[in-house]
Amino acid sequence: MKKLHVSTTVNGDPAEFVCTPDESLLDALRNRLGLTGAKEGCGTGDCGACSVTVNGRLVCSCLVLAAEAEGAEIATIEGMAEQDRLHPLQRAFIDHAALQCGVCTPGILVAAKSLLAKNPEPTDEEVRYWLAGNLCRCTGYDKIIRAVQSAAAEMRGA
Amino acid sequence: MAFDEYQKREFKQVGTRPNRPDGVDKVTGRAMYGADMTLPGMLIGRILRSPHAHAKIKSIDASAALALKGVKAVVTGDDFARPEDDFLRDVQENCMARGKALYDGHAVAAVAAIDAATAKAALKLIKVEYEILPHVTDVDAAMKAGAPIVQEGRTLENVPAGMSGNVTSHSEFGHGDPAAGFAKADKVVERSFKTAATHQGYIEPHAAVASVTTDGKADLWCCTQGHFFVRTLCAGMMGMEASQLRVTPSEIGGGFGGKTTVFIEPVALMLSRKAGRPVKVVMTRDEVFRATGPTVSTSIDVKIGMTKDGRITAGEAYLRYSGGAFPCGTIDMGGQAAFAAYDLEHVRTYGWNVLTNRPKEAAYRAPGAPQAIYAVESVVDELCLALKLDPLDVRLKNAAKKGTKSSYGPTFPDIGLVATLEAAKKHPHYTAPLAEGQARGLSCGFWFNFGGNTCVSLNVNTDGTVGITEGNPDIGGSRASVSLMAAEELGIPYEQIRTIVADTNSLGYNDVTDGSRVTFAVGLATIKAARDAVRKMCLRAAKIWDIDEEAVEWKDGAAVPAGPNAGRFPPMTLAEIAADSFATGGPIAGHHEVNVDGAGVSFGVHLVDVEVDRDTGATKVLRYTIFQDAGKAVHPDYVEGQMQGGAVQGIGWALNEEYIYGRDGRLQNAGFLDYRIPVASDLPPIETVILEIPNPGHPYGVRGVGETPIVPPLAAISNAVSRAIGTRMCELPMSPPRILKAIGTTA
Amino acid sequence: MVKVQLWGSLRSAADGRTEVEVEAKNFRQLLDGLRAAHPGLAPQIERGVSMSLNGVIYREAWFTEIPPDAEVVLMPYMTGG
Amino acid sequence: MRYLAAQSVAEATGALAAEAGVTRILSGGTDVLVQLKAGMVEPDLIVDVKKLPGMREIRAEAGGFRVGAAVAGAELGEHAAFCAAWPGVAEGFQLIGSTQVQGRATMAGNLCNASPAADSVPALVAGGVVARIAGPGGERDLPVADIPAGPGKTNLKKGEFITSFFFPARAMGASDAYLRFIPRTEMDIAVSSAAVNLTIGADGKVSAAEVALGAVAPTVVRVPAAAKAIIGTKLDDAALAAMAKACEAACNPIDDKRGTIAFRTHTAGVLACRAARIAHERAGGKA
Known part of the structure; x- marks a missing residue:
């Protein structure tokens, strides 16, 4: 499968990765960007362990294609605390x-x-x-x- | 010396609620769980599973998969040596089938490839030729003559002749003469029950990363409740020496008993050995449901006799449990636990374990007890209704107490059942008014609790802080409890202690985190390790003061002279002794290794109010209160958490959770969509009342608390629903279609 | 002599009795004594047994002393979740 | 597999029509990604239609509303005017999945996944909502009721996809309601469901009604006999009993892991009556 190049923003910082067209945003976050805070509990949107926001909207990242992150603003658990101040x-x-x-x-x-x-x-x-x-x-x-x-x-x- | 007597004391830190040491890592996403580990050059492993409930594996052709670019290894059952030990062989054959696939989802082959997509593609290229065999998934059907035999020759010597070949073991417990007891009863009720298999439903699927090197060494990272046991099992299957296999537990995303054995770990190791590279295997949720260890499914008959004034004259239970396609001993626990809450002159349980074409059972919180106690507590409730007796009064009248000969043999020492029942009786919940259509149910619960092999090391750092190394994965806040107990014993602040869970090379053998043993047994070993360090610190102080070792004692975190004759020296704190330790003989550490016994049993009582929609069969849980004896609640937040979590698992079991098999023997609901664990909006607040009746077998009086709370909800809710609809429910889960059918709304 | 209570399904391996007597000062001697006197119990002892001594359950602990007149109950070896 | 984030309707329909293999439309993706994960479908081409003009808009049209096909449940739920006019549609749509799923799921996806248990469909059918379909041959309009052809099958042709839904102007005294039965309070697929769309006339009686049931037949079904049972009434007990009976008669469900034939049939009637009462009250009706 030919890979796609995706430019996105994660927790306010620019991020780029390549992914397969059928790859989920969850897999890209975990395996391409090393952000393993979002977890795969089911991969079918039934458990919420992979919750992130995309353009401010709460979603299951297992139900979003990584390719859809192009140009989007993603927020994950890793961006919740501000430096050393917990939310x-x-x-x-x-x-x-x-x-x-x-x-x-x-x-x-x-x-x-x-x-x-x-x-x-x-x-x-x-x-x-x-x-x-x-x-x-x-x-x-x-x-x-x-x-x-x-x-x-x-x-x-x- | 196996256990320490309890001594009454005033606690300074035990019983407080400090923040857990792993909290920040877990709220920031930094905590590393099984699937979060990555190694350089790592391959991805995937497992091919049988689509058939029962089939002979005639051949496996992996040539096309191996020819696919990026595929580095294929493993089948033939790659493993056949262990001589029955137990180990069963575990191995459950991880990878040999000759026969015994259930839908049984692993038949595995691949390791450069990425997940290649591994997935490779699975499709493995050709397995099956000869489909007749299957059986229902426990009662499997006991009938002529039922398909799941495995030949697995019947133990204790099974009476003439039973189905699927019956693997038989057990009988109890005392007295039930027939004589029933003759004295004013009312005898006999009922048959069925309970569905349920799953622990931990949110983290099993995950393992294995790295086997050509010199025969191996490292394994995995999410498990017991990495030492993982090492024993995997070393046995891999033909390795224990010293060469280091197992490191990751943070564990829930276990509840389901991660007390291995499923993918030996497969990851074998793939790594064959591929010569690290391999990660992570289960999908579908695999977790189909191929890990759900509970037994059961069929139970209970008969109980009662006098008009509520005295139980005799109890009898026939328990048929199926632990899936391999023999399992859970039936023995059910048989012993069934009547444990009662003081009975005549009691008997008979149990059979039966093979079916289902995945091999694994432990789930108080394994075997919830089902048996559900059936008993349902019949007790029916007798209370029939004789117009208050169900709490009846339980108080018959409650097991100190000196009662338990239904499983031993005479009880100090136990907390009467105290929990009395607490329930005086709680406002018990007398709160109920509206039309609502009803209240209650049930007792019980679990034995375990101790077991435990090692703890405690290192005193030169800055006066302490590091503790223990060997039991923390599944519910145990690092906090262990630190608290050490802080209590050493007399230093909790914050100055850091407890970690170490790998298999860092400590001696530790039993699995099971049987509600950790706060009890690891706590006991921690206290002893702290005392060992304290003894050494007192010795250093004695040397510095130049007085006898016996003349020094430990008080509030410091060595002090034992009395006026010992000399007049100001207290020497732990930090002061630690700071000089290099000069006084070297680093200071305490340790303790023991096989702990003396775990105290734990009883609980649950009260629940429900409302049933008679037109749809939906049950709403309105109010829920738990009363449980914790011996001593070391960290009350996490004691409450165990009680609340266990109760909610039981609520799910009572109302919606079940393994549903189709006629084809395939699991119909292998996902969180249709295996319905409770969601937040299903539930009311879960109120908790902790009682503290000290366990004589622990220095602080601690009892395990993790398992008992899953036991009462089954019957408590069934009793409430039965009272609400005016019909006795005898099958779990009480799904809406079953309730409507019981009411008679639908045929 | 120590009186040992057996669970019901061991009856057939112990001459129809659920209470037997063996000479033993500790758990190990108790197991050896049971095996010697009632060879039918051997398979279960191999699979694992626990001992309750005056209400306290020991899962292994060979050298646990058994005082005179103690209540001794044999139980299946317990495993759990 | 290829992924195409289409920039125009023509690009999307063209790519879909030209692809010889399996194609899937990605709007919310909450079904497609599950199917991908399970290996139930292995598309050669996925066309993301979210970025097409108008796909995520809700605008007034001819006294009613036109709702873009890629409007997510959470977005529709935030549109106060729409929710006031079509509360049953809004609640049906918003019952799909979790809060997270609501951030993505669309009515078009729910409809074209063609499950008889689709939560957003009964209210669309009862409301007489019309889908606008783009295809290689241009646009066409088709009532929602005519789109599902059976479980997992639709009447859309190759290269076609839904671009918007038209909700006609509401009469005075019109409202709707949707109820489903699930074993939990959230996160389940409907075991049975019912939508009722009705109008109350000047005389206080139901002057027009449509009833649609979900999960009790191969597709969502309209039940004209149930509607007829309440038209001309003030939803008295006899009318509701007749409505329940008509609903039960229209059921042709299956036994499966989620429910039995008897259970689905009975509860469909119960839910229809309850939904009718809610719609009636919303429409300003008095019992």
């Missing part, structure tokens, strides 16, 4: 023990950040429905919901 969601997840094995955590954080950008004061139910596509098998979600709400409150300055 309030990242801190809240540690403080509230909202992770156990942690493999779903990058995807959940990316998804939760996207929720709070759209809705800074969600109800628990809104958080639960927004995150329904992010499977977590360890926590039963309880502490995740609490952590998101705590970060939301902090970000509102409450």
Whole structure:
């Protein structure tokens, strides 16, 4: 298969890679750019572990072709902290023990950040429905919901 | 000396909730999981799997695959020597079939190629000639005369004559005379149940990177619950010496028992050996469902007798478990656990393990217990309803306690069942009003808990900080708990300790992270290793002060003279002793190696409220509360996390999760779309109440907590649903079509 | 002599009994004694057994001392998740 | 496999028509990428149509709306005027997959994947929505109801793809609703589903209605008899019972891993009645 050259922006920095036409954005991020924070839990859009944003829109990177990244702005978990300052969601997840094995955590954080950008004061139910596509098998979600709400409150300055 | 007696003490750090040491790595995407590892020159391995449930493999022709540009090696079952040991042979044949494919998804060949696309293309070029054989996937069908025999000659000596050749083992537990007990009952209920096989559903698929060199050495990185066991298994299959195979565990993205064995690791090693290059093998989600280790599927009959005032007079259970295409001992755990919550004069369980054309079972949180206890707790609930008795009162009346001869033989020491039941009874949840269409269910749960082989090394750094090396992959925050226990024992701040999980060359053998053993056993070894280091530090202080070693004791992180006669010296802190260590005899370290026994059993009680939509059969879980004895909660956040996570897995099992096989013997739902694990919006908050009834077998009173919480949800929810619809549900999962059928809405 | 309780399915290997007596001061001697007195138990002992001693379960531990009048229960070797 | 990010409709239809092998349209990609991954399809050419003019626009037209075929669920959900006029369409579309999938999934993809369980289709069918199709021979319009031909099959010809949907002007007192049954609260494929589009007349009675069911036949089905059962009524119990019966009669489902024939048939009726009540209330109707 003839490879394609893709120029894109990842976490604000220019990035280039070559990929096969059928390659997913997830595979390109992980294998071409070395950004292994997004995980493949299913490869079919059912678990959310590969969540990233493309042009500000939350997506499963396993359901995006790498070739579609041409000219796009991609944001991944690796770009969530600002230098040595963790994002309030990242801190809240540690403080509230909202992770156990942690493999779903990058995807959940990316998804939760996207929720709070759209809705800074969600109800628990809104958080639960927004995150329904992010499977977590360890926590039963309880502490995740609490952590998101705590970060939301902090970000509102409450 | 196998275990330490518990001694009551005031804790300074144990019981607090500091941040976990691996937290930042995990929230920033830096933590390295199985599939995140890359080596120079690495090839990608893929596995070809049987599309048939049961078939003779007549031939495998890989010539076309090998001829494809970029393909470096092909492996089949013939590449492995046939192990003499039955257990090892079963594990090997489960990793790569020999002669027969025993289930849909059974590995038959593997390739290593320069990239994933080439490997995928190569799989299509491997020609396998199959002779399809009749198959059986249902446990009851497999026990019938004339059922297709999955494997010949696997029946143990304990199986009564005349049973199907698929029955591999039989066990019987209990005491007394159930017939006499039933005769004394006012009401006897007998019911048959079925439970579907479920999967652990860890989000991280299995992944391994193997690098075998021509001098016979090998390195293996993989996500596993027990890298020492991986080494034992792989070295055995590869004909290697343990010393030459170093296994390093990655961060593990969930296991729950499913990563206590090997599936792809020996395949990656063999591919690497043949190709002469490192090879990475990562399972797809489809492969995880089809070819790793789900739970047993079961068929169970339970009979229980009760007097009008709620005393159980006898209990009996017949348990038929299928652990798939290979023999499995889970039935023994089910038989022993079934009636563990009850103090019974007459109790008996009979169990059979049965072969079916399904993947080989692996452990899943309290293996064997949830199914058996579900059946028992359902019948107890039905008796409570029939006799108009309060289900908590009945359980309190019959609860196992200290001095009870357990249903599996031993007399219980201090246990926490009565305390958890009493906590449930006084909790506001138990008396909260219910609306029309809603109902409340409850169930007890139990798990044995294990100890096992454990090694811990503790190094005192010259700046007064401490590094701990342990050998059990951290699946739920155990590095935090281990650091906490060391901090407690040493008297230094938690933040000054870093605990890592080391490879197989860095420590002696550590058992798999299983049986809820880590906080208990690794914790115990850590405390002992810390005490070893403390003894050495006291000795250094004694030398510096020029007094007897016995005249020095350890207090609040410092050596102090033991009494006024020892001399008057100011406390010498760990940091001070460490700073001078080069001059006082060299680096200071403590270590401890032990096969730990004395794990205390753990009981839990779950309360759940549900609402059933009578027109669609949908069940909504409205409220959920867990009461569990943790012995001592070292890091309460992660104890709660274990309880919540286990309960939600049980909720999934009760309502939606199941392996669905078609008539063709193929798995119909090998993905997260149709294998429905609970999502966030399915659930209410999961409230937790931790009780602390100290385990006499641990210095801090710790009991394992990880497994018990998956046990009660099955019956708790089934009891609630049965009460809500007015009909006893006897099959799991209680999917909406089954509920509508039970109500009678659909024929 | 140590009284050892066996689980029910071992009955046929122990002359129809679920409680047998062997001379033993520790777990290893207990296993040796059981094997000698009841060869039918050997296959299960090979596969693995645990011992409960006064309510505490030992998975291996040959040299665990068995005090007089102790409650000793033989159990299958436990594996788990 | 080749990937083409088409810059014009002509380039896209031309490339699709010229390709002798297997082709796939990429708009949201949420089905195509799953099929690629599973090896269910190995296309020779994938044409990305998202960047074509108008494909991601929602604009007013003839008192109604024209919605570009590559508008994602999340985008449509953010269009307040559309959601007010067509709440049933919006909710059906937005039930597909997760938040992440909503960032990508399109109605055109959902329709052309041609699953009888497609969540966005019943409300489109009940709403009489018309698809605009581009092809090598130019444009044509086709009602959504006529596009699926069976599971996985459509009536589109080689080289054709959908460019937009036209939602006609809404009468006063018109609204719609869509409900599906899934075992979880999210992330599942519909086991059965129902859309109801209705108008309430000046007399307070239902003056017009369309009912469409999903996952109970090889394609989404219109059920005129169910619509007839509620027309001229205020959705009294008898009318709803007759509607449920008509729905059940229209069902021709299969037994599979997601549900049984009996379950699908029964719940299709239940959902239709519930959806009718919601649409009725939205349209300003009073029981």
